[in-house]
Amino acid sequence: MACEKKPVSSFTVRLGLALLAGCVLVAMISLAAMFRHDAVPLQTLSLLFSVGPVSSVMWGEERLGSHRFGRNRVPVLCDFSSSRSDVCELRGDVRVLPNATIVLHHPLARRQSWRMKPHGRKNDRHALARVTEVTVTVATASASPHHTSGAAAAAAPRCTANHTAPAVVFSVGGYAGNMFHDLTDVLVPLFITARRFGGDVHLLVGDAQPWWLDKFRPLLGGLSRHAVVDMSRGSSSGGVLCYPHVILGLEFHKEMSVDAARTAGGGEYSMADFTLLARRSYGLPRDKAIRVHGRGGGGVRPRLLLISRKSTRAFTNAGSIARAAASLGYEVVVGEPARHADLASFARVVNSCDVLVGVHGAGLANLVFLPAGAVVVQVVPLGGLDAMAADDFGAPARDAGLRYVHYGIAEAESTLATRYPRDHRVLRDPAAVRSEGWMALRAAYLVGQNVTIDVRRFSGALRRAMELLRQTHDHE
Known part of the structure; x- marks a missing residue:
């Protein structure tokens, strides 16, 4: 016997839509209540809800909405929303291998892995053809450095050099040698990313020709008081470099400039601060243009x-x-x-x-x-x-x-x-x-x-x- 088809009244449709809207409103109020007492800026929340190559949300040891939640305790925090660059911050036991692999060991982090190219032109296939891809693996508790199993050793290899300062991993690649691209794609974003550390940061550079490092060594030295690590030529002596905090990729604001309102930590800094750094790095004497009269x-x-x-x-x-x-x-x-x-x-x-x-x-x-x-x-x-x-x-x-x-x-x-x-x-x-x-x-x-x-x-x-x-x- 065939089922009888009954028309749906307009009242029923309106009631259903009203109930759906009510459910959405309740969910929004609940989410707002979850974060009401948390000191988490909207910019950080946008980082948590990652989009792009990594579809999962990586928030680590604290449940989203916990009153104890804080950015500094998040082991993995990625922003893939920019049209120009992807940036991931890793905190905990972070190990940088010479084969373009980064392993984060954290007992409560979600086990996962992804790949990314740490360069400021992520949608430019011509530029990215010259950029080495980096693999990131988040290891679970079973990969503790105290374990000796083969799987554990592969996930978290033993450190050959331990550092207390953070590190920034990035690629020169792309259109290196063009002064505009050197500044826009690499050096100004590096300034934006590394300035907050006040020079106590390690710069791990990939895809850099020796002439490029020589050309910009004074400026790199103005950003870090540590020797630059050339990842493409074994400056790490084939060892495993270990850090408590690693930033993979560089933050991009706009063409060859800085948006002071978006700078992180240590107060606002601007493009004028970058040019001052450039003049200081190369020992340039003039800070003001000539005084013209008449x-x-x-x-x-x-x-x-x-x-x-x-x-x-x-x-x-x-x-x-x-x-x-x-x-x-x-x-x-x-x-x-x-x-x-x-x-x-x-x-x-x-x-x-x-x-x-x-x-x-x-x-x-x-x-x-x-x-x-x-x-x-x-x-x-x-x-x-x-x-x-x-x-x-x-x-x-x-x-x-x-x-x-x-x-x-x-x-x-x-x-x-x-x-x-x-x-x-x-x-x-x-x-x-x-x-x-x-x-x-x-x-x-x-x-x-x-x-x-x-x-x-x-x-x-x-x-x-x-x-x-x-x-x-x-x-x-």
């Missing part, structure tokens, strides 16, 4: 560095630009930062200057060595690149306590104007080109374009820079 500097000539590029986005008339700047009262220096050259030498040149002028590109990243109050003049090529340029260098310059002038070139100042007919989509519809993806944008506007500056038009930007130098000290 029209044209009042007898004092501000020093202007014109960044010269040779391969792409190059000034085709650098000499004309230099002469125009000199006529306005600047002492002009033309320089090109070499890819792997002595960074300390070029940093001294940058620090000696009060204005930095360059086409959008990695050379402008050297702004971190400028004295406070100096001016960055960014020349932005065609291609609708203004927003990207402002994010990459404009905002970091301001965050660092510098002044910023944004100069968008006219079509006639681009070599693309002679390369393509006037109605070509590269000139007429940059948005359509950008919609095809990063590689199309790069090919059309970043690799295939040089700049021939209209010096009369550009003189306005140079005068603005001079005026900003004057304003810098008028407000002191």
